Amino acid sequence: MRIPAVNLKAQVEPLRAELLAAFARIIDSQQFVLGAEVQALEEEVAQYTNAKHAIGCASGSDALLLALMALDIKSGDEVITSPFTFFATGSAIARVGARPVFVDIDAPRYNIDPGRIKAAITTRTKAIIAVHMYGQCADMDPLLEIAARHELPLVEDAAQAIGAEDRGRRAGSMGRIGCFSFYPTKNLGAAGDAGMVTTSDDDLAARLRALRVHGGLTEYYHAEIGVNSRLDAIQAAALRVKLPHLDSWSNARLARANRYTSLLNDANLSYELQPPFIRPDGRHIFHQYVVRAPRHRDALMKHLGECGIGTRVYYPVPLHLQECFGYLGYRERDFPEAEGAALETFALPIYPELTDEQQHYVVECLRSFEGD
Numbered sequence: 001m002r003i004p005a006v007n008l009k010a011q012v013e014p015l016r017a018e019l020l021a022a023f024a025r026i027i028d029s030q031q032f033v034l035g036a037e038v039q040a041l042e043e044e045v046a047q048y049t050n051a052k053h054a055i056g057c058a059s060g061s062d063a064l065l066l067a068l069m070a071l072d073i074k075s076g077d078e079v080i081t082s083p084f085t086f087f088a089t090g091s092a093i094a095r096v097g098a099r100p101v102f103v104d105i106d107a108p109r110y111n112i113d114p115g116r117i118k119a120a121i122t123t124r125t126k127a128i129i130a131v132h133m134y135g136q137c138a139d140m141d142p143l144l145e146i147a148a149r150h151e152l153p154l155v156e157d158a159a160q161a162i163g164a165e166d167r168g169r170r171a172g173s174m175g176r177i178g179c180f181s182f183y184p185t186k187n188l189g190a191a192g193d194a195g196m197v198t199t200s201d202d203d204l205a206a207r208l209r210a211l212r213v214h215g216g217l218t219e220y221y222h223a224e225i226g227v228n229s230r231l232d233a234i235q236a237a238a239l240r241v242k243l244p245h246l247d248s249w250s251n252a253r254l255a256r257a258n259r260y261t262s263l264l265n266d267a268n269l270s271y272e273l274q275p276p277f278i279r280p281d282g283r284h285i286f287h288q289y290v291v292r293a294p295r296h297r298d299a300l301m302k303h304l305g306e307c308g309i310g311t312r313v314y315y316p317v318p319l320h321l322q323e324c325f326g327y328l329g330y331r332e333r334d335f336p337e338a339e340g341a342a343l344e345t346f347a348l349p350i351y352p353e354l355t356d357e358q359q360h361y362v363v364e365c366l367r368s369f370e371g372d
Helices: 008-029 035-049 060-070 087-095 140-149 202-211 233-266 297-306 323-328 336-344 356-368
Strands: 053-057 078-081 099-102 125-131 154-157 177-181 195-199 289-292 345-348
Touching: 008 035, 008 233, 035 053, 035 195, 035 233, 053 060, 053 202, 060 087, 060 154, 060 177, 060 195, 060 202, 078 087, 087 099, 087 125, 099 323, 125 140, 140 154, 195 202, 233 289, 233 356, 297 345, 297 356, 336 345
Parallel strands: 078 099, 078 125, 125 154, 154 177
Antiparallel strands: 053 195, 177 195, 289 345
16 A cells, blocks of 8 residues: 555545636636735635735745735844744745744644743844644744733744634734745645735735735835735635635544544554644644654654655754754754654644545554564
């Protein structure tokens, strides 16, 4: 049996006719950039996330960049975030000239630890970016309290978390700005790169709409220097076909995550393998099902590969140890929780179409590994 880490074909095949019809509609209209299709998606995503505004852009990376630009983050400023995240979180801070300031994660949730943030705040701190890792929201109440007390905007990096909830509140609706990615492998994936920024602040929304088109709301007239980060109509059309299915897909992911955990708990493995921690006061959409192997991680992944099972590590090198961030002066062991997660975690295959038989096979292959 072969089980890929990600299987996009299984999701797209039932929607093939509807997607082709949507693409044909765009081709016939010849409106390929922004336009009515993008506006319709923006309204639908705003409603889905419970935010007042949604602004489409070219990618999740650009969503983060636009958020920081709209908040006037600039050279000499500091932005606090997690070192255990995709590169775009840190690079967006650096691209506006600011300094990333990292704070360790709260294992086993892999999100930024609110209890460590206070010590990182200085007079130069201008924002906090909370990353919702693997589809589970960061603990937002203490983060919002810290942000309010220090008068700092809180940005949600919700690239992996559309539809996730913290105490009944949707990802992207709690901070000043929410940032989403629709990269094809996301729970809601486009046919290429695409992103979205959400906010309930009217002034921020207007500025974000201008910043994504070179800083001008009308052609050839520019109040400030922005970027070219417009959302393509074809991507919007694909996302509009998929969005009505998102909750059922996320629920299917949760069901498969629960099945994995139950199977693993019953497996009596000869080595330690820790299933994901699920907060009881949130909704986890399981963009990834990430397990932790304190020993034998790489050997275990090799064994699964020999069984035909795809696995991935998210993320093998924390941001503070990336070569390009060497100028920040961080060293190994500065953030032991993030570094431990990078060395010990990996993701098992998870997608709505994963079958019972496939999951049983994955766990049987895990059981057949002789780690000790």
